[in-house]
Amino acid sequence: MELRDYVRILHRNWVLILACTLLGVAAAAAYSLVVTPKYVATTELYVSVRAGDSAATGDLVQGTNFARQAVTSYVDVVDSAIVLDRVVEELGLEATSGELSASVEASSPLNTVLIDIAVTDSDPEQAAEIANSIGSNFADVVVNDLEKPEGDAASLVKIETIQPAVVPEKPSSPNVPLNLALGGLVGLALGIGIAVLRTVLDTRIHSLHDIEQVTDKPLLGGIALDPDATKRPLIVHADPRNPRAESFRSLRTNLQFVNVEGGGARSFVITSAGPGEGKSTTAANLAISLAETGARVALIDGDLRLPKLADYLGIEGAVGLTDVLIGRAELADVLQKWGRGQLYVLPAGRIPPNPSELLGSAAMDRLLTTLSERVDYVLIDAPPVLVVTDAAVVSKLAGGAILIAASGSTRKPQLGAAVRTLEAIGSRLLGVVVTMLPTKGPDSYGYGEYTYAMTHEIEAAPYSERNRGRGE
Template identity: 60%
Template sequence: MLLTLLGASGGAVYSILTTPKYQATTALFISVRTSGDSTTGELVQGNTFAQGKVKSYAVVAQSPRVLEPVIEDLNLDVSAKALAAQVSTSSPLDTTVLEITVSDGDPVMAANISNAVAASFSNVVVNQLEAPTGGQPSLVTIEPIEPAMVPEVPYLPNTRVNLVLGFLVGLALGLGAAILRHVLDTRIHGPQEVQVVTEAPVLGGIGFDPEAKKRPLIVHADPRSSRAESFRALRTNLQFVQLDSGPRVFVVTSSVPGEGKTTTTANLAIALAETGARVAVVDGDLRRPALADYMGLEGAVGLTDVLIGRADLKDVLQKWGRNDLFVLPAGRIPPNPSELLGSAGMAKVIAELGKTFNFVLIDAPPLLPVTDAAVLSKFTTGAIVIVAAGRTKRTELAAALRSFEHIESKVLGVVLTMLPTKGPDSYGYGNYYGGYSDVDTSKPQLKA
């Protein structure tokens, strides 16, 4: 649209900046004189001769021999070559009519030059070029049939043509740019691009919220919002994953930082707890922990202390809200996160949580910068990969998923975040807008 508007505007600007040009045309009839008792054949022969001559006369009309007298008569300050560039000639097909057209910035001058060129041309042809020897009159006659008139409107610029041409050029450039951008754009915008990279199902879609940083726990802060309903839809789909008996322990990770994995993990945990399930959410990001801050909890003591034997698991689990939701913060940042997360102690912690809780969600670091999430997935049911729509590239997601190829774990599904709420890339989750909600909001919501 922008390039189309620029093209049309360019056509308008070109029309404004172009110096107006006017055209005036003189039409001359050329014939060959015959005697009064000429036969039909002689008349046809004379007409054919005149038609053949017209092609040569069109060149003569632009010659210096014709134009120099015009320059002298009108006191023009131009050369014959420059004046010839202003003069054009034409002849309608199968006629002996010669049209002499002159263009000039002055409409009056255009008409005067056209008439002057016609008069000079007639004199040169009749009295010089076609004059017979012996002083006999020329057999060629040239008569003006339509003298040049002063034009009222310029022929240049043609504003309508310039606008249409500018519009079409801008439209073509805009379509070309849009197609090129689409072809070169490797970012994931919706489920279709995800399906190109992996066969893992899309478990849900979370719409983009510019206020997400101010209200990260949207399921708790605004339970009737469409975004909160998106997390409940994700919860419903997750309940159909891994239906076999056994603990439901999931690693939540992403390809690169900033895709919303911690926010998704926290809100999904709250949504699961709303159903009456016992839920534990673990901050497994021992490099840049953020879960405790999101949940409004003290995170000085946590998973790191349990893994090094400085604290018991039951002592560092913190209850959150009124439901059976417990949070295990990361604790202090260790110098060897990968070793701790891949240790037998971590396997023991996950096994113990799996026996105690219906759902265990582990917020893990992104896959591409570090291998922590892949290491953790060995001890869990599987991984849930968060993908930010419009940010994550297909190559990044493919490289992240390759981290699981040599590990006895699998990708259970993909969750799209930051989806546009309108347009072709919007997703069909969370369209209730304050309608149905399985949270009793008539009662005040407890804070952590």
């Protein structure tokens, strides 16, 4: 994935990431409140080797070197049983020497004769008492037991306390600021991980980048989501200034630059991978927007299984395409003019038992040829490609197919299967139109480089002027 993909992931899942971060901070705060505070008391000892009054400088150096070597062994003696048993007895502790050793830590700075003893306990006063007791008993064990020569001679090793332990005022743990910071970082990492995982596992179409992963066909346009689309499907006619209406005009402009092989009228089959992706409303609004430019447009309801255009446009749909194909009616008798422009609608008519055969028949071919001689654009609303074969059949007779994909609904495998189905039969897929794009967020039609609903200067000129010199 590229940097822009990660930015989109963060933008799309910022609520989840923020919630995980706050949850991590809350968990760290709860842990800090529940855990028992621990206090650390430290004492420092100095180890030396005594020399006689007449000792030479070399003897002093030798004694110091001996002390430096000895402290490495003395460190291990600090938390041994021989020392801690005395501490337990002296302070009357309930813990054993083995249990006490877990809270004792001894160390020696490199190349020194110092020994640092740290004791951790939930009681600050007891921590200081234990540290001082360990220091004094350790010195006694080493000097009078371990390093005492035979006979009445005094030990040459001397251990003195140079920094006695004091009662600590603040607990060493829990470190609340550090715990909160770590909790926030863990929550943030968890939130980002979940967001990336959701994106990887999500196979739905959301943006141009998702379509590029499925097909190399161009994106012809993007249609904004309208929650009231079922109440006013013809948004170009009902509310021309609506951003969604403008996105249909953008689609119209892009469609006018599609170079359909063969010249003449441009006939397009508008279909989708599955149902409920907005193909019928796209076909109707696109036809109206084309007619607004002065173009002659024929809109055919080729969905002979579930026709909708007659209801959307408010026309009589009892007689239509099926009647023309079986010779029961003439095209001129059932083709209905709609609106103030030159938009002519051919409803589906009665639902036949054999839609695929009718749409792929020679009669359908002659019908499209006749319309192509009379109009500038022929739009055919066809059923979903993956549901029935109707769209694939009729697309072979038209100049090309336009595939509709609904943002947040259509899945990449479905879109890929629809593309392969159309290409397998030799149909020319002209491009993809994304519908139901959110109006806000990283998947909106106006986010970053995914700006679909753009106006074009070429639309300022009437259709007749733009096509002057083409013989139309």
